[in-house]
Amino acid sequence: KQEVTQIPAALSVPEGENLVLNCSFTDSAIYNLQWFRQDPGKGLTSLLLIQSSQREQTSGRLNASLDKSSGRSTLYIAASQPGDSATYLCAVKKTSGSRLTFGEGTQLTVNP
Amino acid sequence: KAGVTQTPRYLIKTRGQQVTLSCSPISGHRSVSWYQQTPGQGLQFLFEYFSETQRNKGNFPGRFSGRQFSNSRSEMNVSTLELGDSALYLCASRVGQGLSDTEAFFGQGTRLTVV
Numbered sequence: 001k002q003e004v005t006q007i008p009a010a011l012s013v014p015e016g017e018n019l020v021l022n023c024s025f026t027d028s029a030i031y032n033l034q035w036f037r038q039d040p041g042k043g044l045t046s047l048l049l050i051q052s053s054q055r056e057q058t059s060g061r062l063n064a065s066l067d068k069s070s071g072r073s074t075l076y077i078a079a080s081q082p083g084d085s086a087t088y089l090c091a092v093k094k095t096s097g098s099r100l101t102f103g104e105g106t107q108l109t110v111n112p
Numbered sequence: 113k114a115g116v117t118q119t120p121r122y123l124i125k126t127r128g129q130q131v132t133l134s135c136s137p138i139s140g141h142r143s144v145s146w147y148q149q150t151p152g153q154g155l156q157f158l159f160e161y162f163s164e165t166q167r168n169k170g171n172f173p174g175r176f177s178g179r180q181f182s183n184s185r186s187e188m189n190v191s192t193l194e195l196g197d198s199a200l201y202l203c204a205s206r207v208g209q210g211l212s213d214t215e216a217f218f219g220q221g222t223r224l225t226v227v
Contacts, residue, residue: 043202
């Protein structure tokens with residue numbers, strides 16, 4: 001059974017810092033990994049999608065990497081801003097089926 | 113291009129009642145999945161529909177059911193509501209199903225409160 005773990009559970013940083021969020025998964029037979037952002041009481045916003053054959057994806061200040069063999073992904077946020085404050089979730093999709101297995105999320109607070 | 117639309121946004125129901133939630137996927141998307149989010153259990157997969165057929169089902173009791181219409185819109189139904197069913201219910205939309213599909217897009221969710 002696939003298990004996804006995110007560390008840390010919560011993170012508080014001053015504005016302008018670069019930071020790294022971690023995601024690990026137990027079953028390396030994944031098709032892709034997706035990072036999401038969730039604001040309180042809201043739905044999920046897709047940030048980055050990495051296919052299993054890719055090593056990284058970039059969008060603006062965000063960079064996500066994937067090491068499938070070791071079961072790890074990182075989300076790097078450069079020059080953090082207060083507007084980045086949210087919960088960040090990673091989810092993996094197995095090679096069979098379409099269901100996503102989510103981690104518990106990292107709650108990020110960026111202080112002005 | 114319109115995103116994933118879920119209605120209603122908020123619901124308050126009494127124990128024992130039933131409820132129906134609706135999800136309209138992005139135009140052209142044929143796969144709809146449902147997830148339940150609670151503080152204790154996080155995000156858990158309920159079921160997935162593609163071409164009006166349930167393709168995958170999570171580990172939830174039979175009180176949770178769903179269906180998909182020919183226009184890809186989906187509904188989920190929860191019967192005999194329990195207090196523990198209080199949650200944010202999220203719907204995800206994909207272009208296709210299986211290995212050929214890619215990014216999942218989520219709606220804003222329906223907040224269900226059972227009293």
